[in-house]
Amino acid sequence: MAEKKNILVTGGRGQLGLSLRKIAAEYPQYTFLFTDLPEGDITDKTAIEQLTEEGLIDIIINCAAYTAVDRAESDEVTARKINALGSAVLAGIARKKGIKLVHISTDYVFPGTGNAPLKETDIPAPESTYGRTKLEGEKAVEAAECEAAIIRTGWLYSEFGSNFVKTMLRVGKEQGKLNVVYDQTGTPTYATDLARAIMTLVQNEVKGFDIYHYADEGAVSWYDFAKSIFDIYGMNVAVNAIQTKDYPCAAARPAYSVLSKEKIKATGVCVPYWRDSLKQCLQILKISDK
Numbered sequence: 001m002a003e004k005k006n007i008l009v010t011g012g013r014g015q016l017g018l019s020l021r022k023i024a025a026e027y028p029q030y031t032f033l034f035t036d037l038p039e040g041d042i043t044d045k046t047a048i049e050q051l052t053e054e055g056l057i058d059i060i061i062n063c064a065a066y067t068a069v070d071r072a073e074s075d076e077v078t079a080r081k082i083n084a085l086g087s088a089v090l091a092g093i094a095r096k097k098g099i100k101l102v103h104i105s106t107d108y109v110f111p112g113t114g115n116a117p118l119k120e121t122d123i124p125a126p127e128s129t130y131g132r133t134k135l136e137g138e139k140a141v142e143a144a145e146c147e148a149a150i151i152r153t154g155w156l157y158s159e160f161g162s163n164f165v166k167t168m169l170r171v172g173k174e175q176g177k178l179n180v181v182y183d184q185t186g187t188p189t190y191a192t193d194l195a196r197a198i199m200t201l202v203q204n205e206v207k208g209f210d211i212y213h214y215a216d217e218g219a220v221s222w223y224d225f226a227k228s229i230f231d232i233y234g235m236n237v238a239v240n241a242i243q244t245k246d247y248p249c250a251a252a253r254p255a256y257s258v259l260s261k262e263k264i265k266a267t268g269v270c271v272p273y274w275r276d277s278l279k280q281c282l283q284i285l286k287i288s289d290k
Contacts, residue, residue: 004031007202008057010090011064012036015161016104019191020061020198027199033057040064042086048093059202061102062090065134069108070250072129079133087137091144100147100205102198107154107186107215109135112254117219119260120152120211128251142209149201150211151194151264154257155225158191159284164222168229168237169285177238181247182223186257187215190277197269204267212267213259216274228275233282 011017012034024032033051041047042064051057065083066072072079087103094101108131109124126132141148157163165188171178197214220228223241230237244253261271 004029005058006031006033006056007059007061008051009034009061009063010036010040010042011062012040014063015156015158015163015191016063016194018160019158019195020063023192023195023199036064042090043081045089045093048089052093052097052099057099059100059102060090060094061198062087063104065104067130069128069130072133073250076129076133079129080136083130083133084136084140088140088144091141091146091148094148095144095146101141101149102202103137103141103148103150105138105150105152106131106134107152107254107257107259109138109152110254110257112257115256117258117260118213120213120263127254130251138211145209147207148209149206151198152211152213152259153189153194154215154259155186155188156191156194157188157281159281159288160191164225165229165278165281166285168226169233169235172230172235172237177240178226179240179242179247180223180226181244182221182241183243184253184255185219185221186254187217187219187259188225188274188278189215190272190281193272193277197264200269201267206267212264213261214264214269214271215259215261216277217261217271218274219258220274228278229282232279233286
């Protein structure tokens with residue numbers, strides 16, 4: 001019987017970290033160590049060194065990130081510290097100790113000015129502080145020359161934490177009507193699906209450094225996503241379609257950020273249709289609401 005491998009998950013109390021925790025029992029060949037602030041501060045080299053020493057870690061899955069997109073515009077120092085410098089700390093330790101790193105990045109590294117699914121070879125050109133600091137994190141991982149897989153994703157939601165699906169349900173119940181932009185297109189990604197994609201890459205022991213894109217299958221606007229949430233949940237909410245210019249935000253959002261999944265599919269990763277996964281999540285949320 002093969003010896004169990006140990007996985008350190010940073011950002012363990014975020015929605016992706018909690019989604020990995022949810023499915024951990026499906027992977028008995030791995031022992032998971034879930035960490036978060038303060039003990040798992042990825043910007044603290046000493047703390048991470050201790051975690052990787054004590055647990056004899058084989059793999060790090062970095063789910064830790066500064067994801068407050070609008071707040072990052074006025075808090076660039078903190079966003080850079082976590083998204084760029086924290087990534088550099090993890091990558092440096094991974095290189096030093098021969099640990100495989102799986103690093104989560106974002107569709108916001110792209111400007112979103114095209115109209116074709118974004119490939120890993122497309123040139124990043126972020127238009128927000130969040131996107132820039134996440135791209136700096138990617139570059140730090142690559143520069144460390146550790147064994148690493150970077151996975152860019154977008155429009156992440158789950159039954160955990162704060163996200164678009166839970167916000168829509170809350171505002172819908174409170175107000176009965178709301179405005180949602182229709183001129184931004186992407187793909188809703190259920191965090192449980194991303195967690196399984198990560199674990200497929202881990203199981204396949206993909207070697208070297210590479211970048212992959214993962215989101216659920218299909219493409220949709222935020223307006224249509226909101227309509228689907230209420231339709232599937234069975235909530236009568238009036239959703240008004242508006243343009244991005246009518247919903248001013250501190251940070252620029254990509255107008256089109258659909259990700260091509262062809263490369264990651266070739267590794268054996270399954271990509272469910274976004275609406276099917278949304279039904280699963282909403283079923284869980286409906287049960288928890290009772």
